[in-house]
Amino acid sequence: MLRLFFDSDCDVDLKTAKEYGAELISMPYTVDGKLICPYEDYEEFNYNEFYGMLRDRAAQGGELPTTSSVNAERYKRYFEPFFAQGDEILYVHFSEAMSQTFENMRAAVAELKEKYPDAVFREFDTKAITTLGYTLSREAGELYKAGKTADEIIAHLNKEINHYTIYFFADNLKFFKRSGRVGGLAATMGTLLGVRPIIYISEEGKMESIGKERGRFNALERLLTYVEELGDDIRAHRLVVAHTGADEIADQLIEAIKERFGADLEIEKVVVNPTAGAHCGPDSVGICFHSKRR
Numbered sequence: 694m695l696r697l698f699f700d701s702d703c704d705v706d707l708k709t710a711k712e713y714g715a716e717l718i719s720m721p722y723t724v725d726g727k728l729i730c731p732y733e734d735y736e737e738f739n740y741n742e743f744y745g746m747l748r749d750r751a752a753q754g755g756e757l758p759t760t761s762s763v764n765a766e767r768y769k770r771y772f773e774p775f776f777a778q779g780d781e782i783l784y785v786h787f788s789e790a791m792s793q794t795f796e797n798m799r800a801a802v803a804e805l806k807e808k809y810p811d812a813v814f815r816e817f818d819t820k821a822i823t824t825l826g827y828t829l830s831r832e833a834g835e836l837y838k839a840g841k842t843a844d845e846i847i848a849h850l851n852k853e854i855n856h857y858t859i860y861f862f863a864d865n866l867k868f869f870k871r872s873g874r875v876g877g878l879a880a881t882m883g884t885l886l887g888v889r890p891i892i893y894i895s896e897e898g899k900m901e902s903i904g905k906e907r908g909r910f911n912a913l914e915r916l917l918t919y920v921e922e923l924g925d926d927i928r929a930h931r932l933v934v935a936h937t938g939a940d941e942i943a944d945q946l947i948e949a950i951k952e953r954f955g956a957d958l959e960i961e962k963v964v965v966n967p968t969a970g971a972h973c974g975p976d977s978v979g980i981c982f983h984s985k986r987r
Contacts, residue, residue: 789820888906
């Protein structure tokens with residue numbers, strides 16, 4: 694039997710995983726020395742509380758959350774029950790270019806295969822994180838639910854991987870500067886109050902800064918411009934607005950999208966997971982859509 698795995702860094706929560714009958718790997722973060730595993734230590738992510746905490750600590754100079762890799766032992770605990778009963782595993786995961794965690798994963802799988810030599814493990818790197826990873830995970834989930842094989846799911850994802858894209862802006866430069874995970878960010882920094890870098894995820898699976906805008910209105914307009922220039926049959930594909938505890942700003946973007954592209958356009962709103970959100974910071978907003986290219 695094929696078993697599908699997602700991870701929480703792709704903004705997949707327990708509800709979404711259960712919708713597809715999939716398993717969920719929790720990507721941890723640490724607050725005040727305590728390791729927290731999303732959707733294992735709690736069922737629902739209280740994003741208002743989490744992003745409110747980030748705002749307060751950033752303003753007061755307090756200690757900010759950190760993130761860490763999943764170790765090999767935890768990966769073994771996720772996978773072994775299914776290998777033991779002869780299941781095949783397909784793990785659709787966030788970008789390997791953003792984390793060392795997959796070295797631990799492969800070490801765990803190699804060890805398990807010594808114990809279960811017939812075990813079949815497949816993986817698909819979405820070359821994405823947060824809502825772009827969510828969108829591709831949803832694509833995989835729909836096919837899995839329809840009874841498609843691992844080969845069929847992987848073939849579809851390979852076809853679509855560079856035809857979904859995400860563009861977003863960071864509201865507080867402190868978080869991305871601290872994370873060190875965004876290429877080209879130094880060029881956007883400046884000293885002007887209200888400067889917001891515009892970021893996307895490249896075909897290599899890396900976050901790259903491609904410009905900056907002064908003020909939230911200009912940043913939102915820049916996102917809409919990317920949809921106009923790169924959008925490919927957006928009505929026929931999943932369109933998602935993502936935010937880090939910024940419902941009001943996300944709603945403004947949704948309203949602007951509908952004004953420009955049609956009031957009947959279906960748009961899903963998704964909250965960025967806390968592990969990735971610790972790097973993005975609060976009040977970041979983005980849009981993921983079907984595109985001519987990334």
